[in-house]
Amino acid sequence: MAKSMRIRTDDTVILIGGKDAGKKGRVTRTDPKKRRVYVEGLNMIKRHERPRSQTDLKNPQAGGIVEKEGPIDVSNVMLLDPKDNKPTRIGVRVDKGGKRVRYAKRTGNEIG
Numbered sequence: 645m646a647k648s649m650r651i652r653t654d655d656t657v658i659l660i661g662g663k664d665a666g667k668k669g670r671v672t673r674t675d676p677k678k679r680r681v682y683v684e685g686l687n688m689i690k691r692h693e694r695p696r697s698q699t700d701l702k703n704p705q706a707g708g709i710v711e712k713e714g715p716i717d718v719s720n721v722m723l724l725d726p727k728d729n730k731p732t733r734i735g736v737r738v739d740k741g742g743k744r745v746r747y748a749k750r751t752g753n754e755i756g
Contacts, residue, residue: 657681660721687713
C-alpha cells in the first residue's frame with residue numbers, strides 16, 4: 645500500500661523543483677495512486693483536442709489547442725505555512741479528541 649500524501653486539495657504550495665521552481669499556487673486536484681498533484685497555473689501543458697459532442701461543434705472554441713495544468717510529483721512541492729507564508733514540512737498527530745490532524749513542523753500550528 646502506498647504512503648498517503650499529506651498535500652490535499654486547496655492547499656497553497658510552492659514548487660521546489662522543475663521548470664516552475666519557486667512559484668506558488670493552489671492545489672486543484674490530487675492523484676494519490678500516482679503521487680501527483682495538479683497546481684493552478686503551474687506546469688502548463690498544451691493538448692490538441694477535438695470537439696466531442698454536437699453542442700461542441702457549434703461552439704468554435706470547443707476544440708483546438710488547449711492549455712491545462714500538468715501533473716507534478718508530490719516530492720516537488722512544499723506546503724506554505726498559513727501563519728508566515730513560508731515553506732514547511734507536514735506532520736500528522738492525534739489531537740485531544742482522538743482525531744488525526746496535520747500540522748506545520750516549522751511552527752507547530754494545525755493546518756485547517
